[in-house]
Amino acid sequence: xxxxxxxxxxxxxxxxxxxxxxxxxxxxxxxxxxxxxxxxxxxxxxxxxxxxxxxxxxxxxxxxxxxxxxxxxxxxxxxxxxxxxxxxxxxxxxxxxxxxxxxxxxxxxxxxxxxxxxxxxxxxxxxxxxxxxxxxxxxxxxxxxxxxxxxxxxxxxxxxxxxxxxxxxxxxxxxxxxxxxxxxxxxxxxxxxxxxxxx
Numbered sequence: 001x002x003x004x005x006x007x008x009x010x011x012x013x014x015x016x017x018x019x020x021x022x023x024x025x026x027x028x029x030x031x032x033x034x035x036x037x038x039x040x041x042x043x044x045x046x047x048x049x050x051x052x053x054x055x056x057x058x059x060x061x062x063x064x065x066x067x068x069x070x071x072x073x074x075x076x077x078x079x080x081x082x083x084x085x086x087x088x089x090x091x092x093x094x095x096x097x098x099x100x101x102x103x104x105x106x107x108x109x110x111x112x113x114x115x116x117x118x119x120x121x122x123x124x125x126x127x128x129x130x131x132x133x134x135x136x137x138x139x140x141x142x143x144x145x146x147x148x149x150x151x152x153x154x155x156x157x158x159x160x161x162x163x164x165x166x167x168x169x170x171x172x173x174x175x176x177x178x179x180x181x182x183x184x185x186x187x188x189x190x191x192x193x194x195x196x197x198x199x
Contacts, residue, residue, distance in 0.1 A: 051164075070124070075157070080144040083144065087136050087141075100119060139172065170189070170190045171189055
């Protein structure tokens with residue numbers, strides 16, 4: 001009887017210790033989960049993906065897609081001018097555009113060096129327009145400027161550079177900075193017009 005009692009007590013003690021060990025292991029696992037801080041590069045990529053702005057995507061046939069990224073839900077009217085240097089615009093194509101076109105300067109017969117656009121019901125992510133280019137050369141740049149935005153109540157909305165991303169495109173083989181020299185074998189479309197701007 002004494003032996004049997006000791007065996008039951010011993011099993012209870014071992015079960016208690018086993019439970020405590022499991023509990024400690026669970027705490028350690030949860031503490032060592034995905035709470036590791038991001039590297040500066042990873043954090044910059046996350047911030048860029050969440051930032052409101054304009055996206056530029058150029059395919060191999062020189063067809064450019066300009067899209068919105070993370071636009072506010074209460075946005076409504078977006079107006080801008082498509083500016084380009086050292087490259088020829090063939091045409092703009094609204095097929096597949098996700099927003100209502102209120103104004104296109106070419107259709108309205110406006111004589112200007114660069115086409116202007118106004119879109120309505122703009123919010124979230126979506127395609128604004130497609131543009132076909134040709135006759136490219138090193139140093140070519142494409143960017144939209146003179147951006148004006150209104151909310152659903154037709155109030156003018158302002159965004160700082162910290163809040164709004166609009167880097168444009170630059171066709172270059174020189175990505176050098178003041179700290180490092182990066183010369184490419186052939187030019188690429190880089191997501192910043194700064195590389196094509198004379199210092």
